[in-house]
Amino acid sequence: MIDQRKKHNFKLYNIIIFIVFVAFITALDLKFLGDDYVRRVLSLAAIYTIVSVSMNLVNGFTGLFSLGQAGFMAVGAYTVAIFTVPLEKRAAIFYVVDQNPVLAQIHLPFVVALILGGLLSALIAILIGIPVLRLRSDYLAIATLGFSEIIRIILTNAKSITNGALGIKGIPEMPTMWVFFGVMILSVTLIVLLINSSYGRAFKAIREDEIAAEAMGINLFKHKVMSFAIGAFFAGIGGGLLASLLGTVDPKQFYFTMTYNFLLIIVLGGMGSISGTVIASFIVTIGLEVLRFFDEPLTLLGFNIPLFRAGFRMVIFSALLMILVLFFRNGLLGQKELSWDMITSWFNKKTLRRKEKGGAL
Amino acid sequence: MGILKLDNIKMQFGGVVALNNLNIDVEKGKIEALIGPNGAGKTTAFNVITGVYTPTSGDVYYNDKKITGLTPDKITKMGIARTFQNIRLFKNLTVLDNILIANHLHVKSNFLSHTLRMPWSRQEEKNMREKSEMLLDRLGLLSLKNEIASSLPYGEQRKLEIARALATDAKLLLLDEPAAGMNPSETMQLSNFIHDIRDEFQLTIFMIEHHMDLVMEISDKIYVLDFGELIAQGTADEVKNDPRVIEAYLGVEEDA
Numbered sequence: 001m002i003d004q005r006k007k008h009n010f011k012l013y014n015i016i017i018f019i020v021f022v023a024f025i026t027a028l029d030l031k032f033l034g035d036d037y038v039r040r041v042l043s044l045a046a047i048y049t050i051v052s053v054s055m056n057l058v059n060g061f062t063g064l065f066s067l068g069q070a071g072f073m074a075v076g077a078y079t080v081a082i083f084t085v086p087l088e089k090r091a092a093i094f095y096v097v098d099q100n101p102v103l104a105q106i107h108l109p110f111v112v113a114l115i116l117g118g119l120l121s122a123l124i125a126i127l128i129g130i131p132v133l134r135l136r137s138d139y140l141a142i143a144t145l146g147f148s149e150i151i152r153i154i155l156t157n158a159k160s161i162t163n164g165a166l167g168i169k170g171i172p173e174m175p176t177m178w179v180f181f182g183v184m185i186l187s188v189t190l191i192v193l194l195i196n197s198s199y200g201r202a203f204k205a206i207r208e209d210e211i212a213a214e215a216m217g218i219n220l221f222k223h224k225v226m227s228f229a230i231g232a233f234f235a236g237i238g239g240g241l242l243a244s245l246l247g248t249v250d251p252k253q254f255y256f257t258m259t260y261n262f263l264l265i266i267v268l269g270g271m272g273s274i275s276g277t278v279i280a281s282f283i284v285t286i287g288l289e290v291l292r293f294f295d296e297p298l299t300l301l302g303f304n305i306p307l308f309r310a311g312f313r314m315v316i317f318s319a320l321l322m323i324l325v326l327f328f329r330n331g332l333l334g335q336k337e338l339s340w341d342m343i344t345s346w347f348n349k350k351t352l353r354r355k356e357k358g359g360a361l
Numbered sequence: 362m363g364i365l366k367l368d369n370i371k372m373q374f375g376g377v378v379a380l381n382n383l384n385i386d387v388e389k390g391k392i393e394a395l396i397g398p399n400g401a402g403k404t405t406a407f408n409v410i411t412g413v414y415t416p417t418s419g420d421v422y423y424n425d426k427k428i429t430g431l432t433p434d435k436i437t438k439m440g441i442a443r444t445f446q447n448i449r450l451f452k453n454l455t456v457l458d459n460i461l462i463a464n465h466l467h468v469k470s471n472f473l474s475h476t477l478r479m480p481w482s483r484q485e486e487k488n489m490r491e492k493s494e495m496l497l498d499r500l501g502l503l504s505l506k507n508e509i510a511s512s513l514p515y516g517e518q519r520k521l522e523i524a525r526a527l528a529t530d531a532k533l534l535l536l537d538e539p540a541a542g543m544n545p546s547e548t549m550q551l552s553n554f555i556h557d558i559r560d561e562f563q564l565t566i567f568m569i570e571h572h573m574d575l576v577m578e579i580s581d582k583i584y585v586l587d588f589g590e591l592i593a594q595g596t597a598d599e600v601k602n603d604p605r606v607i608e609a610y611l612g613v614e615e616d617a
Contacts, residue, residue: 198464198489201461216434216442217466
C-alpha cells in the first residue's frame with residue numbers, strides 16, 4: 001500500500017519537474033528571463049547533451065572506446081551549413097573558390113538538412129567501422145581519433161564544397177530555443193528506449209564480456225557497427241544544431257580536443273548512465289562559462305594576482321578533471337540512473353547518520 | 362548417428378600441438394564427458410567446437426552439417442551453447458537480463474522497431490520475458506530475477522550460467538567443468554540437475570569435468586584426453602580399468 005502510494009507520488013514529482021522545466025525554458029525563450037548569453041549557453045548545453053549521450057551509448061553501454069565524436073559532429077554541421085544557407089548569399093560566402101555548381105543550386109529546409117547530416121554521419125561511421133571495429137578497444141580509440149582529424153583536413157581542403165579554412169557563414173539562426181531542447185528531449189528519449197530494448201541489452205552484454213556475448217549468439221561485429229553508427233547519427237544531429245546555433249562553421253571548431261569535452265562529460269556523469277550524462281553536460285557547459293572568471297585579470301587589495309590570465313580557466317578545469325578521476329572514478333552516478341528511490345535513500349542515510357551522531361552524544 | 366562429430370581434428374599453436382587426430386562422436390540424447398589431466402587440451406577441444414578456434418586441420422560436424430570455421434555466434438544459433446570454466450556471466454546485469462540477452466539471437470524485428478516499440482516488437486519482447494521467467498521458474502531461480510548476477514552465491518552463478526545457455530534454445534550443451542569449486546553435496550545436486558535438464562529439455566550434454574565421482578556416475582560415455590590425444594573411450598568401467606588412463610593419471614609404476 002505504502003509502496004504504491006510512494007510510486008504514485010514519484011510519478012507526480014516527475015510530472016511537476018517536467019512542467020517546471022518546460023515553463024523555465026519557455027520563459028527564457030519568450031525573454032521573460034535571462035539574456036541572450038544565458039539562452040546561448042543553455043542551448044549549447046542541450047547540444048552537448050545530445051552528443052554526450054550518443055557517445056555514452058558507444059563508450060559506456062557498448063564498451064567501445066571511440067574518440068571520433070568531433071569528426072561526426074563536423075559532418076552534421078557542414079551538411080546543415082552547405083544546404084541551408086540561402087542561395088542568394090552563397091556567392092558572397094564562396095568568394096575565393098566558387099561553390100560546386102551542383103551544390104550551389106540546392107537548398108534544403110533545416111529539418112531535412114539536419115537529418116541528412118545525421119544519416120551521412122552514420123553512413124561514414126559504417127564505412128570506417130567495418131575495418132576499425134574489428135580492432136581491440138585501444139586501437140579503436142586511435143583509429144577513430146585519426147579519422148576525426150582526417151575529416152577536419154578534408155573539410156579544410158575541399159574548398160569548392162566547404163569553403164576551406166574560411167568556413168561557411170550566414171547559416172540561418174533558429175527562432176526559438178525549443179529547437180535545441182526539443183531535439184535534445186527526442187534524442188535522449190530514443191537512446192533510452194534503444195538501451196532498454198533487446199538490442200540495448202545486447203550492447204551491454206558486449207560491454208560486460210565479449211566472449212560470453214558471442215557465445216550467447218550475439219553477432220559482435222554487427223552490433224558494434226550498429227551502436228557506432230547510431231552514436232554517429234546523433235553526433236551528426238548535434239553538429240547540425242551547433243552549426244545553426246553559432247551561425248557559422250569552420251574546420252577549427254572540430255579539433256579533436258572537442259571530443260575530450262564529451263569524454264569528460266561522460267566520465268563525470270558516469271559511463272553507462274544517461275541521467276548522469278545529462279546532468280554532467282549541463283554542469284560542464286555552464287561550468288566552463290562560470291570559470292571564465294579565471295581568464296580575466298584580477299586585482300585584489302591593490303595587487304594584480306598574476307595567475308589570472310587568459311587560459312587559466314583551462315588549468316582549473318584540468319585540475320578539477322584530475323580530482324574527478326582520482327576520487328570519483330565512477331562519475332556522479334556510475335552505471336546507475338537517477339531515480340527518486342536513489343534520492344530518498346540518500347536523504348534517509350543522511351538523516352540516519354545524523355541521528356546516530358545524536359545518540360552518541 | 363552422432364549429433365556432434367569431431368573428425369581428425371588437429372589444433373596447432375606455433376610449435377605446440379594442442380590436439381592431435383581427435384575423433385569424437387557424441388550421441389544424441391546422451392551425457393558424455395571429456396576428461397584428462399591438466400593441460401590435456403580439453404578446453405581447447407571445446408573452443409574448437411564452439412568456433413573460438415579454427416582447427417589447423419580436420420572438421421567439426423553438428424547434425425551432419427559442417428560447422429568448422431563458423432563464428433561462435435553462428436554456431437550458437439545452430440543449437441550449441443556452452444558454459445565456461447571460469448564463470449563468464451554478465452556480472453553487472455540482473456539475473457533476468459542475463460537470460461534475456463541469451464534470447465536476443467531469436468529477435469526478428471530490427472533495432473528501429475524495437476526502439477520505437479512497434480506492436481510486433483512489443484509482442485516479441487513480451488514473449489521473450491515470459492519465456493525467460495518460465496525458464497528461471499523451472500530452474501528455481503525466479504525469486505532471484507532482479508538480483509545482480511555477481512551478487513549470487515557461487516553455486517547459483519554456475520546454475521545461472523547453465524540457464525543462460527539453455528535460454529538460447531540449444532540442443533547440445535557443452536559444460537566446461539560445471540562442478541569446479543563445489544563441495545561433494547553441491548556436486549551431487551549438480552549431478553541431479555544435469556540429469557533433470559537433459560530429460561526436460563531433451564538435450565545432449567557433453568562436459569569437461571574433474572570430479573571423477575560425478576563423471577563416473579552420470580556419463581554414458583567417457584573420452585580420455587592426454588597431451589592432445591585420445592587415449593581411451595568407453596563406459597565408466599571400461600575407462601577406469603584402462604591401463605593407459607591409470608598411467609596418465611597416476612604415472613607409470615617403476616620397478617623398485
